[in-house]
Amino acid sequence: MKKKGSADPPWKLVLGDCTTEMASIESGSIDLVYADPPFATNQVQRGRSAVQAYDDRWSGIPEYLDFMTTRIEDMHRVLAEDGAILLHCDWRASHHLRLVLDRVFGPERFVNHLIWKYGLGGSSPTRFARKHDDILYYARGDDRWFDPPMVLATSRKMAGEMKKATDVLDVPAINNMAAERTGWPTQKPLALLRLLVNACVRPGGVVLDPFCGSGTTLVAAVASGRRAIGIDRDPTAIEIARERLEATMPD
Numbered sequence: 077m078k079k080k081g082s083a084d085p086p087w088k089l090v091l092g093d094c095t096t097e098m099a100s101i102e103s104g105s106i107d108l109v110y111a112d113p114p115f116a117t118n119q120v121q122r123g124r125s126a127v128q129a130y131d132d133r134w135s136g137i138p139e140y141l142d143f144m145t146t147r148i149e150d151m152h153r154v155l156a157e158d159g160a161i162l163l164h165c166d167w168r169a170s171h172h173l174r175l176v177l178d179r180v181f182g183p184e185r186f187v188n189h190l191i192w193k194y195g196l197g198g199s200s201p202t203r204f205a206r207k208h209d210d211i212l213y214y215a216r217g218d219d220r221w222f223d224p225p226m227v228l229a230t231s232r233k234m235a236g237e238m239k240k241a242t243d244v245l246d247v248p249a250i251n252n253m254a255a256e257r258t259g260w261p262t263q264k265p266l267a268l269l270r271l272l273v274n275a276c277v278r279p280g281g282v283v284l285d286p287f288c289g290s291g292t293t294l295v296a297a298v299a300s301g302r303r304a305i306g307i308d309r310d311p312t313a314i315e316i317a318r319e320r321l322e323a324t325m326p327d
């Protein structure tokens with residue numbers, strides 16, 4: 077991992093399948109895993125151009141869960157005893173993945189079921205509109221670093237004041253005109269990853285994103301003085317992440 081302008085930047089990018097590549101990561105060496113895998117949408121997720129796409133089609137939930145279970149076991153192995161995982165998913169698989177995490181980490185290691193309330197999207201005449209993703213937070217062991225994040229209060233009584241964040245994270249999704257948009261499909265907003273990284277890993281700690289896509293987690297980690305390792309099996313994603321990281325300086 078090399079720092080900008082020196083022989084040793086604080087980030088590393090790896091092209092490949094994350095289960096193969098995690099095999100060469102030392103056990104207990106990672107402080108935070110943030111994983112944003114395919115969500116079992118049964119679609120090819122397409123971005124701005126033809127090369128910006130990844131396949132999220134499965135024969136069914138059992139195949140998806142086999143894929144995820146192997147990788148959750150790998151993530152558990154690489155985590156330090158006081159490390160933690162944040163697993164990003166949605167209504168399609170969050171209930172299944174919670175059970176996988178209970179089995180691999182232990183139900184007593186459950187910390188939070190975070191809701192990312194993203195705002196954008198359409199409405200439905202037949203059901204409540206879906207406006208959130210799920211982020212499952214589990215600890216590896218008994219101890220865990222946590223720095224409660226502060227967010228702007230929205231109530232009229234506290235307007236303009238800061239308050240501790242709750243388990244509902246109200247962060248707008250990236251809109252089409254946003255400067256941070258790379259074109260990679262399902263790119264997450266930097267503001268969300270900044271909040272999660274700052275809260276869940278100590279400065280100087282190592283963050284692993286095994287499905288790093290456009291590198292949002294790594295950019296948030298490096299900008300706030302953490303180190304970061306990203307893995308993705310798509311060469312276009314790795315190139316986008318590399319460009320973003322080369323332009324990132326610690327705050």
Ligand SMILES: C[S@@+](CC[C@H](N)C(=O)[O-])C[C@H]1O[C@@H](n2cnc3c(N)ncnc32)[C@H](O)[C@@H]1O
Nearest residue numbers: 093094112130263264287289290292308309310
């Ligand atoms: C939901 S996207 C991640 C988006 C990312 N958080 C961002 O902000 O850009 C999921 C990513 O997982 C990658 N992926 C899918 N299967 C993989 C595998 N087996 N190993 C590594 N990466 C994989 C895809 O190429 C895609 O970039």
